[in-house]
Amino acid sequence: MTQQLPQTPSTEPELVGVRNFRDVGGLPASDGRRVRYGRLFRSGHLAHATAEDAAFLTGLGLHTVFDFRNGADHKLDGLDVELPGVRNVSIPLSDPADGAEFWRMVRDGNMTELRSILADGKGTRRMVASYRRIILDRTAEHSRVLHALAEDSVPALMHCAAGKDRAGLSIAVSLLAVGVEREAIEADYLKSNDAHRRYKVRRSDTSAAGMSPEVMELLNPLFGAHPDYLAAAFTTIDETWGGTDRYLAEGLRISPETRERLRERLLDAG
Secondary structure (H helix, E strand, O other), X not given: OOOOXXXXXXXXXXXXXXXXXXXXXXXXEOOOXXXXXXXXXXXXXXXXXXXXXXXXXXXXXXXXXXXXXXXXXXXXXXXOOOOOOOEEEEOOOOOOOOOHHHHHHHHHOOHHHHHHHHOOOHHHXXXXXXXXXXXXXXXXXXXXXXXXXXHOOOOEEEEOOOXXXXXXXXXXXXXXXXXXXXXXXXXXXXXXXXXXXXXXXXXXXXXXXXXXXXXXXXXXXHHOOOHHHHHHHHHHHHHHHOOHHHXXXXXXOOOHHHHHHHHHHHEOOO
């Protein structure tokens, strides 16, 4: 069972051009403290933010926006809107060449092509493999994020395209570093399935056939947040490093002093 999250502030907005936005404040840490509100945010990309969205985001007092998209994502959706006084840091967590033909078929393929790449659990297995690969192959990038948070980068907003996978893993790693329990991390992760947060399916054929229930069912593993994906990331940490502490120390080169600075910046006073 996933852990019940504390009530989020009633002021949480439903932004018009930015999907999947939320403050991860309130999540419980193992030492009895909680993540402070107003320190760490997550969302989908900011390329389509309206003027009102941008004004709201600017009002958060953000220091840094971490964009985990790659060049292909930027070409598809555009660059983030500029927020005055906010540092934008691009840290791609996936290779734009990886799976380019796969994603072309997701966008343009007919039913036969979609079945060939997604049916019989193939879509789910692809996502599980992607989560495992990011944990294993992107240790330098996640180390960079954690060191930045410990030094001077909060309040921070982390996003990718949908705010679900690459941003979800980066948020998860950040929360692990300050002692948030995995069950609480999962509960927050699954909020990406809320109707007003979910990333819109992009298909060139928007007809009834091109967006049929079968098509949507085939695409669901790619566009939904599923517990098995995050569990695969946690299992990879355990299998490779023997647990969170060694993952942070040996995989990400995070010292005890850096972890303490992270706690000071992200957790309440207790």
